[in-house]
Amino acid sequence: MRAFVLATAAAAIALGAATTPAQAGATLDAVKARGEVVCGVNTSLYGFSYPDDKGVWRGLDVDTCRAVAAALFGNAQKARFVPLSAQARFTALQSGEIDMLPRNTTWTLTRDTANGLNFAPTTYYDGQGFLVAKKLGVKSAKELSGATVCVQTGTTTELNLADYFRANKLDLKPVTIEKYEEVTAAYLAGRCDALTSDISQLASIRANDTPNPADHVILPEVISKEPLAPAVRHGDDQWYDIVVWSIFATMQGEEFGLTSANVDQALNSSDPNIKRFLGVTPGLGAALGVDEKWAYNIIKQVGNYGEIFDRNVGKDSKLQMARGLNAEWTKGGLMYSPPFR
Amino acid sequence: MPTVRWYNNRRVRGVLYQIIVLGGVVALAAYLVDNTLHNLERRSIATGFDFLGREAGFGISETLIDYSPADTYFHALLVGLFNTLKVSIIGIVLATVLGTIAGIARLSRNWLVAQFATFYVETLRNIPVLLQLFFWYALITEALPVPREALNPLPGVFLSARGMRFPEPVWGATHVAMLVALIVGIVAAVILARWARRRQERTGQIFPTGASATALILGLPAIAYIAGGAPTALDMPELRGFNFTGGVVVTPEFAALLIGLVLYTGTFIAEIVRGGILAVSHGQTEAGLALGLSRGLVTRLIVLPQALRVIIPPLTSQYLNLTKNSSLAVAIGFPDLVSVANTAINQTGQAVEGVAIIMAVYLTISLSISAFMNWYNQRIALKGGR
Structure with a gap:
């Protein structure tokens, strides 16, 4: 009989707990x-x-x-x-x-x-922009067709990038990496022609992570609204x-x-x-x-x-x-x- | 016979306990599902798999099948799945070859070869694979120049931080014929091998199966190639704008992932192979030689079949490990299933569904590998009563 009691108790716990909300305004x-x-x-x-x-x-x-x-x-x-x-x-x-x-x-x-x-x-x-090496000689984001672009995955940036290249009929080669530090490292190593992110973030990378900030420019196009x-x-x-x-x-x-x-x-x-x-x-x-x-x-x-x-x-x-x-x-x-x- | 109350009956109790355990598991699962759905709804988080049919909207850097951001999430996940399968299959083949060579090399009587193999196994086996991936990725991207200054070691081969470009034969009717010839060659070789074995069992005569099979498999496509006029047209990589176009490309992400996984898994396979060979007692070899078999035949007919029985089960685990470790690709930007699914989760916010898909797919892949290896293991196992 003990087994029956146990089973009933177990069922009661499972069912009872299920009807209690986990938390409310907590x-x-x-x-x-x-x-x-x-x-x-x-x-x-x-x-x-x-x-x-x-x-x-x-x-x-x-x-x-x-x-x-x-x-x-x-x-x-x-x-x-x-x-x-x-x-x-x-x-x-x-x-x-x-x-x-x-x-x-x-x-x-x-x-x-x-x-x-x-x-x-x-x-x-904020708004999304592109950071490129100055020696590439690119003056506008519209010239980026066929360029490899480094982007952090899981961001609106990733979607805006695809949208912008589609809208302007440009050929896109994205390299999407999970961590922001790795994306920056890949860009600085020359894996990508351009790095795309919010302009404030690009300014931060340019000022802080590049060996010589003057070698990199932020292109004039702001391709999105980023509040x-x-x-x-x-x-x-x-x-x-x-x-x-x-x-x-x-x-x-x-x-x-x-x-x-x-x-x-x-x-x-x-x-x-x-x-x-x-x-x-x-x-x-x-x-x-x-x-x-x-x-x-x-x-x-x-x-x-x-x-x-x-x-x-x-x-x-x-x-x-x-x-x-x-x-x-x-x-x-x-x-x-x-x-x- | 003394009367036993029904609840003291052994069989009734056994069944009862099983029902209770099963009921508990079911109740727990139901509670978890219900609670999850309840909480998701309370926080107004979308549920269900409807998102699979919506436009993905993000780009994927390498794809085996056609893909554009206008395709659905389902299509994007499929692209990720194919990338996972690609790196797993190539990785398993290469790791097996490398591991076998390294395992045999550790047993070599040549001091230098043995020490080199030991060094390889002991170092790479003991460094976390994620670190190795970062290392290879950094090495490839940092060491290689930008496309405009690409290394050009062989005509048509370009190495740059964008990847390795090779010339690709322009696909034509001759290549289709070669493919057909290859398949015909393989089928013919299998039939030949069966016939040769049956003839040997009947008459004792040995047919040179290996050499003839090789001739069939390589020779038929070669004949097709010459008959087709030996086309030499190549699609050469060419620097256009930012990057090379044309030819085949191996991206740094894929290369780093493949090198990392193969070198890492290769060390474990090397130890398994070494253990398998050592497990066959030396008396077996001596007995074979005493029967007058050549060293090659002793290895092929006596040592290897016995070693394989020891090797296959742990080898299966390594294949599974390699496949599962391929999900580390997300760290270095290779768009495998986990990477694509993570992006999808982030854009849709449906983490529970996304993770469920990832788990289901890996489970399916792993169970398939397991099933295949178990079948192979049974095939080579000692049959009872023989």
Whole structure:
């Protein structure tokens, strides 16, 4: 008779467990319980996410993650980084290995829907281009027919490349490699005539990985729109809100002229907008479900969007990227935060 | 006979336990499937195999069958499968040849040859195969120049970082005739070998089967070639724009993968061959020689058949390993099945389906190799009662 009891019990466990949902809106609770935000970032991309010579993660994507940590815990250091290949990134997010994915990822319709992701606001407006050796004498991407092009697999880049060559009736020989470092190495070894990726990434490779940056040029054609945005899983709205508004806070901070240097003085500001933003007048933090000082902590510890940009990819970095589309909306760019009220 | 309660009956219990175990396994599988589907749905991740019919949209660098980005995911996966089969089949043949040579060389009485073979086996066997692939790939791409400065060791042969280009005969009617002649030659050789064996069993006369078979297999295509006017037209590689066009190409990715897999697997096969030969006791050879057989006949008729029985089962494992290791291709950019499927997974987000396809395909390939090798093993095994 014991066997029967056991069998019944086993069946009950299997059936019972099957009807229980695995998790529901649990990301925020899990992050709070853990005491740190786990972010999936690029394995090593100068300007966006890379460990510096002391092993500290730096870059624009890294700072996005730190902003969320500052909002949630009042401490930008409460963030852990998981380096991910382009292929592994969505699985890592879907499976719950990471809480958010600030990993120079292009926001597309399919990824937003079929991959089960939600995208936060774009943190870097990019486009796809080509890097070629100067001695090849190529002046335009239209001259690349028959060229061998190195590309990282699992990226929108791979699809845009095929589309662009098809649309312009050019003959394409792609070499697709999984890891970004290997793709770069193959290009530098002369396996390919051209390397294609987001222009910011090409600038990073040119400045950082080539023996002599002057030997390589980025072709003028920008063949795609690449809005790089952090992603979170579907179905966890409060967590999504916190990520979204942490990013908006960096933009709004720049619009207000708040920097990590002057934000302490701004606490005494008489401007009601700034008082509300910094939590001197409470309300916004409670609405978001975080500390009232959340935006203050972001600006104080991480900086406003302009500071983050300049430090990592702009004028204070090796990349020297112009603000371009990534300027504030008041200065002709696309960085625009909805009102903080 | 004392009455035994039904639940104490041995057979009833045996059946009962089996039902319970089976039920548990089925329940677990059902739970996993249900839970997976449930969670995928909750996170609004697409499910099902519909994506196979949609346009893939990405390029593949080398293809055995026609492919363009406008083709479907199914077609793209097929391209990947053929690439996997190509590298596996060529790899298995070459690794067997190399491993056999190295295995025999380790037993050689020539000190230098034996030491060289030992060095090869002990070094490459003990370095992870992925590192070896990176090494060969880096070596090929770094050492060879860009196409405009390609090495030209033989007329029509060009070596560059884009790969190795060879001239290719222009395909014509004569080549078709040669192919037909080759098939006819092989069939004739098999028939001849059967007839020769039966004649030897009947009359004891030995027919020079090896030499005649070689003559048939090589001679018939040669006759066809001469009869066809011995066409010499070659499709020569030619530098046009960025790269060479024409001729046959071996890409650095394929070359690095093949070299890496063959050298690595060859070491294991060498040890298996050496072990197999050593397993046949020396008395067998001596007995054969005492019967007046030549050394060649002793090897072919006495040592080899016994050694093969020891060699075949572990050799099967090595063939399976080589096939499965070919999935490391993704690291160096050879578009094998895993590489293509990974891209498909990434573009569609359907990881569960994609991984299921990869697993099913590898399982099918591996079971096929296994089945073939088991059949061969049974053929050469000692038959009971003889």
